[in-house]
Amino acid sequence: AQKVTQAQTEISVVEKEDVTLDCVYETRDTTYYLFWYKQPPSGELVFLIRRNSFDEQNEISGRYSWNFQKSTSSFNFTITASQVVDSAVYFCALTGGSQGNLIFGKGTKLSVKP
Amino acid sequence: DTAVSQTPKYLVTQMGNDKSIKCEQNLGHDTMYWYKQDSKKFLKIMFSYNNKELIINETVPNRFSPKSPDKAHLNLHINSLELGDSAVYFCASSQRGVQVNTEAFFGQGTRLTVV
Numbered sequence: 124a125q126k127v128t129q130a131q132t133e134i135s136v137v138e139k140e141d142v143t144l145d146c147v148y149e150t151r152d153t154t155y156y157l158f159w160y161k162q163p164p165s166g167e168l169v170f171l172i173r174r175n176s177f178d179e180q181n182e183i184s185g186r187y188s189w190n191f192q193k194s195t196s197s198f199n200f201t202i203t204a205s206q207v208v209d210s211a212v213y214f215c216a217l218t219g220g221s222q223g224n225l226i227f228g229k230g231t232k233l234s235v236k237p
Numbered sequence: 238d239t240a241v242s243q244t245p246k247y248l249v250t251q252m253g254n255d256k257s258i259k260c261e262q263n264l265g266h267d268t269m270y271w272y273k274q275d276s277k278k279f280l281k282i283m284f285s286y287n288n289k290e291l292i293i294n295e296t297v298p299n300r301f302s303p304k305s306p307d308k309a310h311l312n313l314h315i316n317s318l319e320l321g322d323s324a325v326y327f328c329a330s331s332q333r334g335v336q337v338n339t340e341a342f343f344g345q346g347t348r349l350t351v352v
Contacts, residue, residue: 167346214280230278
């Protein structure tokens, strides 16, 4: 069965701190995709990144970076120099097989205080 | 232009009523979904349609019935609403294939409150 675990329920940091959100997944599929979504207080779900199982290169986009390690089944997300606008719930998700639907983790609520 | 739009954004209704939520995508995607987000923010798939064909039907009460008139639309009809149906319902779409699964784009969500 597929599963995504985000062990951190809530994280609180002060602006400009770096913060890492953890994501561990389980799947028997050899081809699968991992995602991060952001849900700000306004409620919409915003796509951040997609990574397929054959691409273990880390990715950096501005203050955001992602570390994908198949050996530990982890896909962690780091925000550098956090800002108040980063406050949101962040979801890690997995899809694979023939279904295509997203299996979400329970989310990590990040609060960035000024 | 909004990529995935769902209406209404808020829906307050009494127990026992029947209501519908509409969803449309203009991305040309072949797969559409309904997800439910409960009060603890947990997101779970309800239904998935690929080219108007139902491919996922999770354990959802049969009071919930999706309808896909064409590839760009997936509506959700709920009969005999119950208090426990209160949640945020998200529509999404993606392009799904053997070799690739694109990211899903989500609508803004419909907050359903049953009183």
